[in-house]
Amino acid sequence: MNRRHLRWIVPAATAVVATVVAVVLVTQVGGNAACAAGGSASHYSAGRNGMCNLGTPAEGAYAAVGRAEYAGGSACGTYLDVTGPNGTTRVQVVDMCPGCPAGKVDLGKGAFARIGALSAGIIPVTYATVRDPEVGPLRVKVSGGTARSSLSVVVDNHGNPLSTVELQTPSGFAALRHGEDNTWTGSFGALSDPVTLRISDGYGHQALVDGLALGQKDFQQTQTQLYGGPSPSPSPSTVESSAPASPEPSATTLAAAATKSPPKC
Incomplete structure (x- = not known):
């Protein structure tokens, strides 16, 4: 009986070990990815903004x-490294897939085609969040802030999950509230133009961005990086939101921040 029991359990244990090894290997790809997950990927074409209101990166590098x-x-605004049958690609999370269960991602067609055949429709993948991905300087869209409308802010090129976005006021920094549509909002009455924001992520990176004009419909390109480089903050310039700048390859993060903290394995 004992021998039969052992012959049954050893393959199962081997399978578990193999799975753990596979996850560890995927997690180590690129050096800074974390929390690898196994699942599947399909492909789709996003609208102009996706639910995150960030626009869609070039070459379908979004998820x-x-x-x-x-x-x-x-x-x-976070990044994922997604590995499929034909390799690994990096994508930025710009949208929610209401019908996707945990472990499934919906990729832009360009990203999907880099790791699998479009004709397959759905492919097996592993994917992992990327900590401190290479991104350009922060891009910030600021609207409202008048006597009749709340301040509304969208931030791009932050790479990691954001923890807080705060407005500088005469009495100190006041936190904005983050919504499911990725906007940070707060009611402060009529504000003086321009405004200054303090932006922080879940890993402790922080940047002060000043000179942001109110009432701009498009993203304002700053020269301030949240991490990984110098952070001067001259007056930002306005860029078209329909063609957001994104790193090559673009990427996104999976999810960890229901509690506004970085993902943990």
């Missing part, structure tokens, strides 16, 4: 994640 991983908008 939508399921509601749990979307975490109320906390995954917006």
Whole structure:
């Protein structure tokens, strides 16, 4: 009896070990990815903005994640390394996929085609969040801030999940509220133009961005980086939101920040 029991359990244990090894190997790809997950990927074409209001990166380098991983908008603007049958690609999370269960991602067609055949429709993948991905300087869209409308802010090129966005006021910094549509909002009455924001992520990176004009419909390109480089903050220039700048390859993060903290394995 004991021998039969052992012959049955050893293959199962071997399978578990193999799975753990595979996850560890995928997690180590690129050096800074974390929390590898196994699942599947499909492909789609996003609208102009996606639910995150970030626009869509060039060459289809974007992704939508399921509601749990979307975490109320906390995954917006983060990056994933997704590995499929034909290799690995990096994508930015710009959307939510309401019908996707945990472990499934919906990729832009360009990203999907780099790791699998479009004709397959759905492919097996592993994917992992990327900590401190290479991104350009922060891009910030600021609207409202008048006597009749709340301040509304969207931030791009932050790479990691954001923890807070704060407005500088005469009495100190006041926190904005993050919504599922990835906007940070707050009611402060009529504000003086321009405004200054303090932006922080879940890993402790922080940047002060000043000279942001109110009432701009497009993203304002700053020269301030949240991490990984010098952070001067001259007056930003306005850029078209329909063609957002994104790193090559673009990427996104999976989800960890329902509690506004970085993902943990």
